Amino acid sequence: MALSAAQVKALKHKGERAFPVYTWWLYLSIIGVLTLNNIAWKLWAWRKRSTHQKQSTAQRGSTSASNLPAAILTASRIAALRWRLPVVPMNVLEILMTIAYILVLFCLEFTSTNGLQIALWADRCGHIVAIQFPLIVALSWKNSLISFMTGISYEKLNLFHRVCARVNLMLVYVHLFGTLYALGGAGGKQWFHDPYTYCGPVAGFSLTLLVMISTAPVRKRFYEFFVKAHMLLVTIIMISVTFHVTLAPPGFGFYVWPAFVFWAFDRLVRFGRWIVLNNLFQPRKSSGQIDLISDDTLLFTVNRHIPFGWYAGQHVFLSLPTLGRLQSHPFTIATIPSSDAKKDELVFIVRVREGLTKKIKQHIMEFGSCETPMFLDGPYGAPPDITPFSTCVFIAGGSGISYTLPRLEELLTQVIAKNACASRVVFVWVIRSRAHLKWVASRFSKIAASAPSDVTLVLNVHITGGSPQVEDLRDSPEADVEKDASVDDEDTKSKAELDALAEGLVITNGRPDVFKILEAEVNAAVGPVSVDVAGPASLLSDTRKALTGKFAGPGGVMKGTPTVQLNIEEFSM
Template identity: 35%
Template sequence: MSSLGVLPSLPAVITPPPVLRSGTPVIDEVVTYTVTEATATVTYTYVVHKAPQIQNAYWGVFALMGVATVINVLFIAWATYRRYRARHKRDETAASPRPTGRLSLRRLPHAVLSASRIVGFRLRIPFVDMTLVEFALSIMYLAGCLAFAFAPTDNIKPAVHLHPNYWGGKAGIIAAGQMPLAVFLALKNNPVTLLTGLGHEKLVLMHRIVSRCILALTWIHLVGESLMDEGWKIAGMVGAVAQTVTTILGIKQIRHRYYEIFYSSHVLFIIIFIVTVHIHCIPMLCAYYVWPCYIIWGFDRVLRGSRYVLFNFILRPKNQKALVEHIGSDGLRVTLKRRIPGGWKAGQHVFLAFPALGIESHPFTIGNIYEKEKGSDEAEMLFIIRAMGGQTRMLMDKTSENGTCELTAFFDGPYGHPEDIRPFKTCIFIAGGTGVTYTIARMHQLFKDVHSNNALAKRVVFVWAVRTEVEYEWVASDIAKVIALVPRSVSLLVEVYLTGGRRDNALQALPELGKGDVDVEKGGAAVSNSSSKERLSSRPSSSGGCNEKTSDSGGCTPVTPTKPPAAYFDSGAATPTTACADGSFALPRPGIMHKSGRPDIRNILEEEITAAPGAVAVDVSGPDGLVDSVRAALSEPFAGPMATMRGTPTVLLSVEQFRM
């Protein structure tokens, strides 16, 4: 008995049963096999089609990483050059043309950069919470994989690429071939970060794209290979169900609301998925696609475990416990001291674990910069945490009796790759709620870099939207400490918006500058007022001297900020809420404004960007609504390619928004 075609039970790379067999090829594309089982002899003749090239699915990802690497290298080179000029005190004002209203072809590259940033990273697809780049990559990647699954691999007849068992088998092999890539993109210690400058929290977006593609191909494979008559096939079905469940739990709304459930189930179901797919692939002779998953995942775990042991046990701190303070509302202030060779960068995060509360670890942004204590190798790490549910709520319950408690804490990190903002002349920090820990640390580090002539910032704007005055008190003293260090060459404006509740002593104790007050610009300058004219008048003058209001008196005396008294810094988490005896505030007046309502993000950004003398960096951290409003504002025409060609500076947007 003979047949022409593809054996239903054989994979795309066809292998006959390992019994007594003899093969006699007729031509290159046709093979005849004779199989003898007991007394029966069966002859199979079939067409040999080219096997799908699984590695083709990788080329798109590798090309994308290559582009990101080139962009990262160019950015580092530009930033290094700019900082070199800053250290050598070279004036770059002439190199930053002001908007003239006339199009300049010389700024066409800047316009292309602005357009690519808007289209790629700021505009978002409604309802799916994805940028255009994420959405386009998802569609393109899935389309490419489906093409590999359904398109013919050659022109040999008869064509079999539309037979269910053929495209089902190809889809399964392509899905298995991408599993190492999905695991690789989920690593916390990812070598891709060194090349592209993208931290694991950003690479996880690509991990989700690949994982969703694997999910779609897995179910296509199951539809094409519908028989569940053997154990290895049932194992494949179990793996598909496990991946489907973890994908559903990974939906943003579910993941954020039930993070502990998502994290624990994700680890469990992914292990089930990998093991069952491995079992499923053994009879199909493609288990070699799964083996790298164990190696990649194991290497990352060994590396993370080694750092965990190093920082928490080998470099054992004097006190392994963390101080947890209930600072009002649902806020917690966690401080611990650790020895960390090399320290951390402002804006990085760590994974904190409290063994007394469970084995889960949560990512928290470090709210201060790396500074060793005098006479010690340890540095204090500060975290501001809003208790939501799960472990953070358990942490708050521990402080319910005395308002504070001490718990043994372990950490893993630091992680993250914050953008380098040192080469930018205007730096804008926007935060909502506990997102202030990211922006305040970034501003503090920027001031230190300016003091050491390693940053170009001339204008710094700090905007924080907070619901109640109690939440403002969480970091009021920390903001005061950072503001007191503002360099004399930097014009600083700080705005605190109270979006709910009444304004109490804590906010009233802040200096609210009147029209005649000066702000810090070479030690003086920014008028605290809400209108556009008064905001713009707070900027340093083009000559680098005093503004018009101070020069009218016939002279200009810069106001040098002085450090607050030590007693103020001793206040810790509880910020003083009363004024001094003479009614003034203990701090100098560096342009702090306090307002009610929500900030007009578009107006703030438009005024600062259109008046900026050079490239602008915008850092934002906070709720999704705030981040979306910043993205939308920076997609407006005032920051678009046409405005850039007329002289408006380009804008780099950095977002700290965990998508764990």
């Protein structure tokens, strides 16, 4: 039955005023559920720590109904978080959430349109897109309130920042072509003379360019260009959208003003943190040391006071004004805070790639190790809490040790303080050359010496190139990574550290069998297991695949095998 003009008008009003607001009620509900889940997790972790007792090996082999909740949790983790499609760099949960977001927006767009009457959905689309801008900005925060409430790191939220932008780009074109078609007659000619009209296409074209340069190949290959272009295009988009929705009668500026508030809050917090961390008027106090420790690895060392410390696994954005101008790059802090020092030593292990790091390597090859001003912004990130787990496994490839090594050190510190449940800790590091061991030998020695007697600590290093024998390690000549040669005392110290290290470290030639390592640890565990992994994509993929095996699956859990939590450090620019 055809609707009357009054009914169509009421439907149009509802679609343009109420439907966009519905999306935010949905988002707030999801954030609320995730917040409750985060609170429940923290309460479980607290209870686990407070009631922790050394356990005997659990009875296994027979299926028990009491293990059903844990089996369901395991099955959901495997299906949602560990399975990935070959062509999409997202897990199943992320894909499903993306599909759900698309369905919600498009259903609201084309629902109650009186048989897809264009006058009812063309303008509505613009309203729905405009009210998404605060969400897009909120998901890009470094100092994210959403992250604080839900426990989800801002890096993961940033993935949905990109997803939301790309989905809304589709709606921008639906709005554009729908409006052009609806106003294509003589009545629409005057509309094309309104100044605010042109702001819409400008914003849409800028968003199109932004989405194109934000694709992973472009973003990673031309990161510095991406950062600068992103800043410029976002500025154009926000100004254009604001004029477009504010001047369009009767005015809907309230859709986008919250985005500016969110952006200003994040920038204000970042600026305040930046001022506190950096001595702007005393450059020498803001300097740090850069060394080349292998052919493809740089070591940055900064002494700086971090007022509230940091958690192992967090990162900072580091800028080198004399080498990289205004560029800022994220690097994981490879150390933990010191409890008795006025200034903490922050160490960054950096893989040499294209761009800034390649430029720094060339500079050091020509002039030797250098001291240069370093400005910090951070720390950021939300590393998962592993204190409730009885067995903790750390797997790193190359510079991924900058994430796993401080996590190991922090965990052992917490065990000593009776704030963690770990009774077995396994550390696996995969490196190309034994030269990497020289700069980390002292830390391994300290870890092995300070490990609590009631914790079984296993340290494994897998060297994929050259002989791994300890005698060769002790006697091998120092790599010429600095023009200023090390004095004999330093060589003696390194050899002594390697001698001590040999007693607590298992060095193996070749790549590790991740599946066998994890299978053995999970089958031997007496409580929940945590696995932290960082490194190249192949190592991350092998770990995911291993933890979808039967030994870590719901069938095993039903028979008494402990649950496994997988934590992957995969920073995506």
